[in-house]
Amino acid sequence: MLKPDREDILEIDSGFENLMHIGLVANNIKVGVIGAGKASLIKTKTFLKAGCEVEVLSPRFDIGFRRLRCECLKLKKGKFHKSFLNDKHIIVIGVSNKKLEKRIIWHCKRLNKLYLVCSDYKLGNLRLGAQERTDEFVFSLSINRGNPKLSKYLTPKVLNFLQTFAMFCKWATDLREKLKHHPQKDQILEFVCSDDFYYFFKKGYANKVIKLFYEDV
Template sequence: MFKPDKEDILEIDAGFENLMHIGLVANNIKVGVIGAGKASLIKTKTFLKAGCEVEVLSPRFDKGFRRLRCECLKLKKEKFHKSFLKDKHIVVIGVSNKKLEKRIIWHCKRLNKLYLVCSDYKLGNLRLGAQERTDEFVFSLSIKRGNPKLSKYLTQKTLNFLQSFTIFCNWATNLREKLKHHPQKDQILEFVCSDDFYYFFKKGYANKVIKLFYEDV
């Protein structure tokens, strides 16, 4: 009988706090926001800033929505109807009516939507981490038990650290593109992405060290 190797047996934490961050190609993502209070406004700004297409559905709108100017934003002054969910990849639920909130969650589950509940993050299957981006990096950070202000503070600390690697990141990424069809691509990149090689990079010897080990690069 086949017996799996120990390395193939994964221990899975089934708890909600076992978060997994994914990278969305934002300009291909449609977001539906239901409710137009302050919490929904914050989430709307986050998705718009990333480049998502956002449609907000509500019978009333916080004045902050009226000040938003973005061609990717659509405001629809109506009550909730389940057809609103049809073409949305992600749903933000920001309503104060608990009965309506439960009904929207039920529809989202039935339609296999990714959904975020503003009143209580534990009710949804999606959380937005604090995010930062530069020309070379995009990253997100979340506190497992929930603490947005701390996430934002630590994200800035992380950004300051990562920025010291900006030049190296640009160089290594250009090298990866150059090695696209090289037979030893994976081996070379493994060699480059290490503390030992980064030491020589900072000293200005990156190209010489590469040539020393891989003459045809």
């Protein structure tokens, strides 16, 4: 019997909750928010800022929601019904009634929805990290054991570090687009995305070094 190659054996990350960040194409994502409390308002603003389409369902809305002005926002007055979940990719559960909360979670699980529970993030299968974006970067930061204020504090520090690579990021991404149909694309990008090449980039020799090794670029 053949033994599997060690390199083919996947080792599962045993970290807390196995957090995994994904990048959503926000303008293709529909979000349903159930409840119109403070936590729901914060999550609604986050998704709207990213470009998601958001529909909020609640028997009543406070001034914070009524002040929001966005073409991607719809406020729906009423009580929860499972049909509200049907056309949504992500559900934010922000209700104070624990019995209703459990019922919504049950429906979300049954329909395989991504859902976030405002009362306790451990009850959901989705967490929102602190996020930041620039012309060159988009990133999200979460603390494994849950600490939103710390994530928010650290995010600008991470951004400051990333910004030192902004010019290199733009140059390398422009190069990648230029190499779209080049037969050695992967090899060249592997060469460029390295500490050694970044050293020459900082010295102003990036284009010369590329031409030295790859004349047809």
